[in-house]
C-alpha cells in the first residue's frame with residue numbers, strides 16, 4: 001500500500017469526476033464515470049456503488065482498479081491503481097450511505113467499494129509521461 005502526498009491529495013480533492021477502469025477475470029475491460037469517490041485517508045478511497053453493473057461484476061471477479069484523476073484547467077494528472085473490497089453492510093457502509101445521501105439526497109448507495117492504493121503514476125503529457133510516482 002502507498003500514501004498519496006499532500007499535493008496528490010489536493011489534486012484528488014479538487015477533482016469532481018473520475019474514470020474508473022476495471023477488468024473481468026478474462027481481461028474484458030470496462031470503464032465507468034464516477035463522482036462519488038472520497039479520499040478517506042492518504043491510502044484509501046471510498047467509492048459509492050449506486051448504479052454499477054459491469055463494474056460490480058468485474059470487481060467481484062478481479063479486485064484490481066485504475067482511477068484517472070484529471071480536471072480540465074487544473075495542472076497535474078494521476079493514474080492511481082489499487083485493490084478493492086466490496087462492503088454492503090456494517091458501520092463503514094452505513095457511513096458511506098449517509099455521505100451519499102448528504103451529497104445527493106435522491107441517490108441510494110447500494111455498496112461501498114473500498115480501494116486501497118497500491119501504485120501512482122504521472123499521466124501528464126511530456127517528459128514525465130507514465131512515470132511511476134509511488
Ligand SMILES: Cc1cc2nc3c(=O)[nH]c(=O)nc-3n(C[C@H](O)[C@H](O)[C@H](O)COP(=O)(O)O)c2cc1C
Nearest residue numbers: 032033034035036048049050051052053054055056
Ligand atoms: C458524471 C457521472 C458520475 C457518476 N458517478 C457514479 C458514482 O459515483 N457511482 C455510481 O454507482 N455510478 C455513477 N455514475 C453512473 C455510472 O457510471 C453508470 O451507470 C455506468 O453505466 C456504470 O458502469 P457499468 O454499467 O459499466 O458498471 C456516474 C455517471 C456519470 C455520468
